[in-house]
Amino acid sequence: MIEPITRYYRTVKDVTGPLIFVTGLRKASFGEMCTIRLADQEERLGQILKLEGELAIIEVLEGTSGIDSETTTVVPKGDIARVGVSREMLGRVFDGVGKPRDGLPPVIPDRYIDINGLPMNPASREKPDYFIQTGISAIDGLNTLVRGQKLPIFSCAGLPANELALQVVRQARISEKEERFCVILGAMGITSREAFFFMESLAESVAQERTIAFINLAGEPTTERLFTPRIALTVAEYLAFEHDYQVMVLLTDMTAYCEALREIAGARDEIPGRRSYPGYMYTDLATLYERAGRVRDRAGSVTIMPILTMPEDDITHPVPDLTGYITEGQIVLSRTLHNKGIYPPIDVLPSLSRLMNLGIGRGRTREDHRKIADQLYASYARGCEVRRIVSIVGMEGLTELDRKYLFFADEFERRFVGQGEKERAIGETLELGLALLKILPETELVRLR
Amino acid sequence: MAQAVETRGIIYGVSGPAVVAKGLKGARMHTICYVGGRGLLGEVIRIEDEFATIQVYEDTTGLRLGEEVVSYSEPLMVTLGPGLLSGVFDGIQRPLKRVRELSGIFITKGLKLDSLEKERVWQFTPLKERGDTVRAGDVLGTVPEGHITHRIMVPPYMEEGVIGDIAGGEVRADEPVCTLEDGRTMGLYQRWPARKRRPFRDALPPSEPFVTGQRVFDTLFPVAEGGVAILPGGFGTGKTITEHTIARFSVSDIVIYIGCGERGNEITEVLRDFPQLKDPVTGHPLSERTVIVVNTSNMPVAAREASVFTGVTIAEYFRDMGYRVSLMADSISRWAEALREISSRLEEMPGEEGYPPYLATRLGTFFERAGKVRCLGDGERTGSVTTIGAVSPPGGDFSEPVTQAAMRFTGALWALDTELAYRRHFPAVNWHKSYSLYYYQLRRWLEEGVAPDMPELREELMTILQKEAELVEVVQIVGTEGLHDEDRLTLEIADVIKEAFLRQNVFNPKDVFATYTKQYWMLKAIFAYKRSATESLKAGGYLEKILSHPVRTKLMDMRNIDNEEIEKEGRSLVEEIEGAFTQ
Structure with missing residues (x-):
C-alpha cells in the first residue's frame, strides 16, 4: 500500500484553527496520515479529513501554530492511522497519540492495526452475562456490571468519579481472579494532578504490569484527544481477542473528548448541532463505546467505563445524553449525596444497568436479586417523593406510612449507598437491602412477592 | 429487471460517507455503484454535470483519489424468498451469519455476498399447473420454512402469462421453478427496490387491534393492525425492552426487527434468546417467525439509513403472502441522524436542528408503508404491516423535530417517561401524554370481541x-x-x-x-x-x-x-x- 516514492508538497493554502488546506496531493486517500514539516524542521502529524478534487483538508494533531504557506512541507505517509500493538505495552505509559511518555524506548510492535477498528459483527457477539462483582452495593445490587458492558460514570465537577472508577477496577480485579486481567487508561485533557493520581493509584491497586496508560494532558493539543481513546481501544481489542485478556478500559474525561470534536467541527465550518456539538457526535461516540463486548469462541472481553463530567450537573447536556443513548446504562453521581458526606455518592434513581438482568439471578448472584432490587428502587423513589412533600407541608401533613418511607429513604442512603471505602460481597449487599426493607410494613412490599 | 448498464468514473472527493465521482456520465439517481478498488457499495444521491455524489454504505477511510467508480443502472435491491426467516442481515441485506464465517469477529470492508444462500435446496409444492394463466401476486406454490408456509408468488413486475412448465420437489434456490409459454421464467426469489413500496389491491381501514399483550397499550392506547405506533422516550425509559417484548409476545405471524443505529449487545440478546423462546400462540421457536435487520450505531451510517427500507420491504413481502407482520424499528431517531449526517456532508441547506428539510417527507415514505391490505393475486388474501417505531429524543424533550415529524404519521403515541422509569414502573408509559387515534375505530371490536362494558x-x-x-x-x-x-x-x-x-x-x-x-x-x-x-x-x-x-x-x-x-x-x-x- 505504501507509495514507493515519497512526495513533498509545499502547497499549503489556508490555515484555520487546527486545520490546513493543501492543494495538489496526488492519489491522497481519505483518512491518510501526513507528516507536516515546519521551517525549523519540527515535525507534526496530520490526518486528511476531507478530499475535494485538488484540495485536501488536513487536521494537524499538535496544533497549527508556526505553520505558514511558504515553507511548511506536507508529506503524505501513504497509509491511514495505525497503532503498533504488542503485549510488551503492559506496564507502559504513552502520550495521547501513542508515543512513550515514561522515558523508555518505543515498544517493538507485533503488528500495526487501524485505530478506527472495524465494526464488530453483531452475529459474532457473545451474550454479556458474566457478573463482575465490584464490591459496591449501589452497583452490584442495583446496577450490576457484566463483562463486555459499557457503563459510564456521569459525574459533576468536584465529585469523586475517578476515585470510584479506581475502586471498581481494584475490587473487580479481585473478583475476576483472572491471571489475564488488565486495565487500560485512555485519558483525554486531564490535569497533571489527575494524571499523577491515576498512575499512583493504578500501580497500587492493580499492579503496574497490568496497566497501560495513554495520557493526553489538558495543556496538550486538543486534536490529539480524538486519537487517544481509539488507540486505547485498539490495544484493548488486541489484548482481549488475540490474547484472551479481560480488559477494563477507563476513558476520562469524555466531556473533554467531545469538546475537542466540537472544536474541529467548528474549524471546518460544519453546521453545528445542539450546543454547537457536531450532528455526527452520536455516531462518533458509538464507534468508541460499541467496541466493548465479548465474542463467541474467545475468552477475552472488553469492558468500558467512560467517565464524564456533566456541565452544570445537567444530565440532558449532549455529552451525557448521547452517551446514555449508546452505553448500557449509567452510574450517576449526585452532588446532594456528596454534600451529605455519603461515599460513593451514587444517585441510584437515574442510574441504570441495561445488562443487569443477564448478569443476575440463579447461578450468577441470587434468585431473589431482581425482586430485591425492584423493591428497593420503588420504595426509595416513594421515600424521595415524600421528602419533596415534607419540604412544603412539614411532617404534620404526613401519614404514619409516609413517615416510614421517609425514614427508609434516609437509612437507605446512609447505610446501603454510603458504604464508604469498604467492600461488600453480593450476598451482604442483598441481605442489607432486605434488612432495610423491614422498616416498611409487609403489605407495602408488593415487588418482593 | 432490466439488465444493468455500466458507467465508469474516478473518485474526485471524499468526505465521510459521501464520495464524489468524476466522469460518471449517464449515472442515474438512486442507482448503485461500486466505489474504489475494494468495490464498496454505494448509491448515487446527487448529480451535477459530470460529478455524481455517492453515499457509500461502508467505511470510506483509505479511499484514494483516482480510484475507479462503477455505476449500475439498478437501484438498491432487496432479495426476497425462502431463507429470509431466522436470518440476520445488515442494513444493505448482507447475511451477517455468513459474514461471520468469512471475516470473523469484525466486518471487513467490501465483502460481496448473496443475501440468501443460492445453493440451499427447498421443497417446492406447486399449486398451479401447466396451462394456468398467472398474474402478479398469484401463488405459484409453497415452500415450508420452519412452521411458516412460504408462498412463492408471481413478482409484482411480471406481466400475465400462461404456464408452460412447473415442477415440484427439491429445488435449488437459484433455479427456475416455473417457465411461461413465452419463455419467461420464475424462481423462488424475487428482487424488489428497497425504497419503493410494493403494490397491493386495496388498502383496508383499521378495524382490529394489534394485540401486544401489554395492558397499558391494549387497554388504554391500542394500535390497530396495520397501524403505526411510536415510542418516544429518553434513555433508560425502556424503549428497546418494549420493542423486544412486543417482538416476542405480540400476536403476529411474522416479526421484522430492525436494529437501526442501536447497541450490538442488545441484538445479541435477540439473536441468542429467540431460538430458545417459544411463540406464545404456535409454540414454535420465535426465531422461526423473525427476520432481523441490524445496523448497529458503529456500523456505517449510510447503511443505517437504508436499513429501515430494507426491513419494510421484507415486511411487505410477507404481507403480500397474506400474513400479519409486525415491524419493530429501533430507533427512528438514529435513522434520522444518519439522514442528517449525509445531508450535512452534501452541504445541503439545513432545516430545524440541522435535519434536512425533507426529514418529514422521507419519514412519511417509511411509515406509510404500514397498513392492512387486500393482496394482489388470486385467492382472497389480506395481510398487514404494523409498525412500532422507537424514537430517542435528545434530552427526553419531545418538542424536537424527529418526534414531532414522526407524530404526524402515527396513530398511537406511547410516551415513555423518565420519572416512571426512575421508579422502575415499567412499561414507563405516561398515561397523560400518550394517546391512540385508533381507539374510537376499535371500540366496536372491543365491545364485540372482549365485553360490552x-x-x-x-x-x-x-x-x-x-x-x-x-x-x-x-x-x-x-x-x-x-x-x-x-x-x-x-x-x-x-x-x-x-x-x-x-x-x-x-x-x-x-x-x-x-x-x-x-x-x-x-x-x-x-x-x-x-x-x-x-x-x-x-x-x-x-x-x-x-x-x-x-x-x-x-x-x-x-x-x-x-x-x-x-x-x-x-x-x-x-x-x-x-x-x-x-x-
Whole structure:
C-alpha cells in the first residue's frame, strides 16, 4: 500500500484553527496520515479529513501554530492511522497519540492495526452475562456490571468519579481472579494532578504490569484527544481477542473528548448541532463505546467505563445524553449525596444497568436479586417523593406510612449507598437491602412477592 | 429487471460517507455503484454535470483519489424468498451469519455476498399447473420454512402469462421453478427496490387491534393492525425492552426487527434468546417467525439509513403472502441522524436542528408503508404491516423535530417517561401524554370481541388517573393528611391501578402477556373494589380499615393468574370483593 516514492508538497493554502488546506496531493486517500514539516524542521502529524478534487483538508494533531504557506512541507505517509500493538505495552505509559511518555524506548510492535477498528459483527457477539462483582452495593445490587458492558460514570465537577472508577477496577480485579486481567487508561485533557493520581493509584491497586496508560494532558493539543481513546481501544481489542485478556478500559474525561470534536467541527465550518456539538457526535461516540463486548469462541472481553463530567450537573447536556443513548446504562453521581458526606455518592434513581438482568439471578448472584432490587428502587423513589412533600407541608401533613418511607429513604442512603471505602460481597449487599426493607410494613412490599 | 448498464468514473472527493465521482456520465439517481478498488457499495444521491455524489454504505477511510467508480443502472435491491426467516442481515441485506464465517469477529470492508444462500435446496409444492394463466401476486406454490408456509408468488413486475412448465420437489434456490409459454421464467426469489413500496389491491381501514399483550397499550392506547405506533422516550425509559417484548409476545405471524443505529449487545440478546423462546400462540421457536435487520450505531451510517427500507420491504413481502407482520424499528431517531449526517456532508441547506428539510417527507415514505391490505393475486388474501417505531429524543424533550415529524404519521403515541422509569414502573408509559387515534375505530371490536362494558371500564380508568393527577397537586400543598377520605380513597384506587394493572413485569412469565380477557377481568375486579370501598366509606366505614383489607393484596396478585384461569378466578374474586366490606 505504501507509495514507493515519497512526495513533498509545499502547497499549503489556508490555515484555520487546527486545520490546513493543501492543494495538489496526488492519489491522497481519505483518512491518510501526513507528516507536516515546519521551517525549523519540527515535525507534526496530520490526518486528511476531507478530499475535494485538488484540495485536501488536513487536521494537524499538535496544533497549527508556526505553520505558514511558504515553507511548511506536507508529506503524505501513504497509509491511514495505525497503532503498533504488542503485549510488551503492559506496564507502559504513552502520550495521547501513542508515543512513550515514561522515558523508555518505543515498544517493538507485533503488528500495526487501524485505530478506527472495524465494526464488530453483531452475529459474532457473545451474550454479556458474566457478573463482575465490584464490591459496591449501589452497583452490584442495583446496577450490576457484566463483562463486555459499557457503563459510564456521569459525574459533576468536584465529585469523586475517578476515585470510584479506581475502586471498581481494584475490587473487580479481585473478583475476576483472572491471571489475564488488565486495565487500560485512555485519558483525554486531564490535569497533571489527575494524571499523577491515576498512575499512583493504578500501580497500587492493580499492579503496574497490568496497566497501560495513554495520557493526553489538558495543556496538550486538543486534536490529539480524538486519537487517544481509539488507540486505547485498539490495544484493548488486541489484548482481549488475540490474547484472551479481560480488559477494563477507563476513558476520562469524555466531556473533554467531545469538546475537542466540537472544536474541529467548528474549524471546518460544519453546521453545528445542539450546543454547537457536531450532528455526527452520536455516531462518533458509538464507534468508541460499541467496541466493548465479548465474542463467541474467545475468552477475552472488553469492558468500558467512560467517565464524564456533566456541565452544570445537567444530565440532558449532549455529552451525557448521547452517551446514555449508546452505553448500557449509567452510574450517576449526585452532588446532594456528596454534600451529605455519603461515599460513593451514587444517585441510584437515574442510574441504570441495561445488562443487569443477564448478569443476575440463579447461578450468577441470587434468585431473589431482581425482586430485591425492584423493591428497593420503588420504595426509595416513594421515600424521595415524600421528602419533596415534607419540604412544603412539614411532617404534620404526613401519614404514619409516609413517615416510614421517609425514614427508609434516609437509612437507605446512609447505610446501603454510603458504604464508604469498604467492600461488600453480593450476598451482604442483598441481605442489607432486605434488612432495610423491614422498616416498611409487609403489605407495602408488593415487588418482593 | 432490466439488465444493468455500466458507467465508469474516478473518485474526485471524499468526505465521510459521501464520495464524489468524476466522469460518471449517464449515472442515474438512486442507482448503485461500486466505489474504489475494494468495490464498496454505494448509491448515487446527487448529480451535477459530470460529478455524481455517492453515499457509500461502508467505511470510506483509505479511499484514494483516482480510484475507479462503477455505476449500475439498478437501484438498491432487496432479495426476497425462502431463507429470509431466522436470518440476520445488515442494513444493505448482507447475511451477517455468513459474514461471520468469512471475516470473523469484525466486518471487513467490501465483502460481496448473496443475501440468501443460492445453493440451499427447498421443497417446492406447486399449486398451479401447466396451462394456468398467472398474474402478479398469484401463488405459484409453497415452500415450508420452519412452521411458516412460504408462498412463492408471481413478482409484482411480471406481466400475465400462461404456464408452460412447473415442477415440484427439491429445488435449488437459484433455479427456475416455473417457465411461461413465452419463455419467461420464475424462481423462488424475487428482487424488489428497497425504497419503493410494493403494490397491493386495496388498502383496508383499521378495524382490529394489534394485540401486544401489554395492558397499558391494549387497554388504554391500542394500535390497530396495520397501524403505526411510536415510542418516544429518553434513555433508560425502556424503549428497546418494549420493542423486544412486543417482538416476542405480540400476536403476529411474522416479526421484522430492525436494529437501526442501536447497541450490538442488545441484538445479541435477540439473536441468542429467540431460538430458545417459544411463540406464545404456535409454540414454535420465535426465531422461526423473525427476520432481523441490524445496523448497529458503529456500523456505517449510510447503511443505517437504508436499513429501515430494507426491513419494510421484507415486511411487505410477507404481507403480500397474506400474513400479519409486525415491524419493530429501533430507533427512528438514529435513522434520522444518519439522514442528517449525509445531508450535512452534501452541504445541503439545513432545516430545524440541522435535519434536512425533507426529514418529514422521507419519514412519511417509511411509515406509510404500514397498513392492512387486500393482496394482489388470486385467492382472497389480506395481510398487514404494523409498525412500532422507537424514537430517542435528545434530552427526553419531545418538542424536537424527529418526534414531532414522526407524530404526524402515527396513530398511537406511547410516551415513555423518565420519572416512571426512575421508579422502575415499567412499561414507563405516561398515561397523560400518550394517546391512540385508533381507539374510537376499535371500540366496536372491543365491545364485540372482549365485553360490552370494556370501553366503559377503560374510560372510567382514564377518569380516575385524571382525578389522581389533580389530587396529587393538592397533596403537594396540604399533605396527604389534609385530604378528604373519598379523595384518599381515589388516590388509593389510582395506586392499585398503577401497581396491579399498568405496571407489567416482563421477567415474570405469568405476567408478561395478558390476553384481552385477562385485562378485562383485572379491570372488573379493580372497579368492584372501588365500588365496594366507596359504599363502605359512605356507610361510615373507616378508611384505614378499608385500605388494609386483604383483598387489596389479592388485586395486586392478579398478574400471577394464568390467562386460561382468569375468567373463573376473576369472577370469584369480584364476588369476594363485593362481599368484603359488608360485615
